[in-house]
Amino acid sequence: xxxxxxxxxxxxxxxxxxxxxxxxxxxxxxxxxxxxxxxxxxxxxxxxxxxxxxxxxxxxxxxxxxxxxxxxxxxxxxxxxxxxxxxxxxxxxxxxxxxxxxxxxxxxxxxxxxxxxxxxxxxxxxxxxxxxxxxxxx
Numbered sequence: 001x002x003x004x005x006x007x008x009x010x011x012x013x014x015x016x017x018x019x020x021x022x023x024x025x026x027x028x029x030x031x032x033x034x035x036x037x038x039x040x041x042x043x044x045x046x047x048x049x050x051x052x053x054x055x056x057x058x059x060x061x062x063x064x065x066x067x068x069x070x071x072x073x074x075x076x077x078x079x080x081x082x083x084x085x086x087x088x089x090x091x092x093x094x095x096x097x098x099x100x101x102x103x104x105x106x107x108x109x110x111x112x113x114x115x116x117x118x119x120x121x122x123x124x125x126x127x128x129x130x131x132x133x134x135x136x137x138x
Contacts, residue, residue: 001114004102005124011135013090013097017068019134020088030130032123041065046073052123060086082107099131 009016019025023036023046034054038046042065047057060075069090076083083106091098101124105114 001110001117002102002104003120003124004100005121005128006098006100007128007132008093008096009099009132009135010096013068013092016090016097016099016131016135019131020071020090021065025134029134030126032126032130040071050123051126052118052120076107077109080107082109082113099128101128 021040023038023040027033027036032051033048034051035049036046038044040046040062042062044062046060046062048060049055049057058075060073062071063074063085064070064072071088073086074083084103085106086101086103089098089100089102091100103120103124105117
């Protein structure tokens with residue numbers, strides 16, 4: 001099970017990256033994120049509250065950062081019972097960047113838990129549209 005979104009953004013990868021790694025900005029705008037705690041830095045833990053599940057904090061670890069092209073957040077249950085992995089990818093194009101965000105679910109409980117996960121496609125689209133809008137501001 002997975003969710004994903006892609007957008008062409010008329011901005012440099014560095015500009016898009018700066019937004020993606022700014023927890024304060026992500027939580028204060030139209031990204032669908034209500035609150036974030038922590039610093040988006042490789043190896044650090046962050047907590048995220050989203051519009052999809054406003055009463056629940058999602059503890060995540062920033063597993064991988066390859067500035068300004070790829071970042072991975074991972075969260076889930078102990079012993080690999082359930083893991084959610086969100087990957088952000090930025091691919092430079094001539095005068096723009098191709099933004100791709102994908103979340104994959106794995107683990108022996110993923111089939112059961114996956115049934116309770118709402119359709120995240122609208123939330124992903126909202127995030128991608130907000131990122132595009134913010135990055136394309138002059």
